[in-house]
Amino acid sequence: MADNQAVRLEQVSRCYAAATSAAVRALDEISVVFERTTFTAIMGPSGSGKSTLLQCAAGLDRPDSGRVVVDDVDLGPLSEKALTELRRDRIGFIFQAFNLLGALSAEQNVGLPLRLAGRRPDSAEVRAALAQVGLGERAGHLPSQMSGGQQQRVAIARALITRPKVLFADEPTGALDSSSSRTVLKLLRTLVDEQGQTTIMVTHDPVAASYADRVVFLVDGRITDEMRQPTAQGVAEHMALLEADTATARVGGGE
Template structure:
């Protein structure tokens, strides 16, 4: 993870002086205030901060779901500013993977159909070799014919991760991916995400409120009042809690 500095070929995603203001006049709320962050390709970065610190807005701007009021967002060498909504939709479909706290699986579809859904939307046939690899990596190779209701919460989240990976995205964005899971299952999902980073070089950006979850990342970026408030490399849960305490979170 890099804060400020110049763009390099190792930067998968970069926010440059990004500000986001909602409303106007006396009702204006600044959710992000001049944030510059570069995410190193093939690294696992967590974003943390108190409630209202701008974490969700950061993620939405990074994903092209929300347009910055000022500044710019770069996915690889692509500047998202000025892109039409249709072009942004296509970019998200092809180059960004999403994992949420809610698994967002379609109950009537099988596991395999849920995983390959983004490809069907794009009119692309699945790469069977890559599909086999990702379902084995996430540990659901023997569940492809099941429906979501037949799976545990942890298994459903693994399906959601496989679905996010099926398009070979440049960046995987995870929003509280273990928030609905028990501690043991959540740890398994985090180990899976870190394993994808370490073995296949997947770039992962995760928003979380959980210091233990954040400790699986290579680095943690802290936000407070919409601004950068520090960074930890190779963080431990205790170090993260101490930093959050200083931000008024704990």
Template sequence: MNNRTPDPHAQEVVRLESVRKVYGGTMNAVTALDDVSIGLNRGTFTAVMGPSGSGKSTFLHCAAGLDRPTSGSILLDGVDLAPLGERELTKLRRERIGFIFQAFNLLPALSVVDNVTLPLRLAGQRPKLAAVDDVLERVGLGDRRNSRPGELSGGQQQRVAIARALITRPAVIFGDEPTGALDTYTASEVLTLLREAVEQSDQTIVMVTHDPVAAAHADRVVFLADGRIVGSLDRPTADQVAARLTHLGAWGSRTVAQQAGHEVLR
């Protein structure tokens, strides 16, 4: 008989605990994250939103191991990032994290296939043809494998970036405004691909966005203001997200934001 108490964090692929991030020195310190604690479960799609300067990008950079917090702890796929050196962090990011950026970040001289398989090659792994074919078919680029990025539309280039993020079967994919450079129709196609990755492949996605329509594709939308989490919505509509953002933008002080967040989270 198993009498062990279940670990409440067992399903969390990302865990931030009391994370603070302060930029600058004593005289010009700016607190980008202020005592942030949150867990993100495996197989979920989370959108992170907030007004300009709310800490969204810092949240993503710290959670993904691209920046180190001033204090607090971050666990990614069960690994504590704090004691890792730069080489170990690079290895972890390469093997367990996928990234999708607004600017696509493709190498123009490489074909679609070579761009997609680059993370595997950098890790010293030989790409498996079947896996490459599968991921290209999933993103609708099975017939463009030998094309260069310059021969593709913006939406197709972002599909290459999604395939590149998926090919290593990462523990989590972080997206930084992944639809910011796309038109409405193409953005919807890309978001549908991300949604399918969650539902069909149990992928975990964390996406920073300013777009309520994009956020409405997520399971949960987390709102930041003044470096703190001030509320969340589960499977909201775009109108609900937009309404919440309007209130966040109107809050002029941290005290008001904290009070509103307290009401939301009750």
């Protein structure tokens, strides 16, 4: 049912020019639906197209062919200005590297998307967003005064301040230790369960993937399988098989 679809990709392909070889086909006619109020992890061997899928789904990159629909809006016909406005109003994005501005406090970093949209941040709203991620008492701290896990939670609050329809996360725990990773993953899970926040996450970590409702597996730009109610062990075993198959295929193909 389309009403329950937060993001839909239809026959999406994306190629990149390569200086030393033929063009690289990062996505190969991918069709997939991400339902509202669910948490999906995207996994696959290195070079499988995970980040490209996330970027196309979030409107950060335009596919060469196919259709991307976010919150019932077809991204294809949108001008760059309209696409920027849609990303600003309906999409939140979390990066592995946090991307906080070092000269700004946590409160100022969280309010930045509102300032960029021409709105004056409401201090109570910003502090509520920080409290939501467990950092209500750190509003005045600079990024350098916080741990990596705390910085990522500030980045999550910043992504949530515009109340996005979809939250995209690209390796959100990739730069964190295991304890900080668990804190961030529990927070993402809570946002889905308690606030209905649709979340789509790229990860290489089976433990991180086990927090999701569903794992979608990519190989060479194509979706090969998916797993519902994943466990860390089940995901790790499936990834080991995919990586072994990929390595065998490359050897067999003379790569």
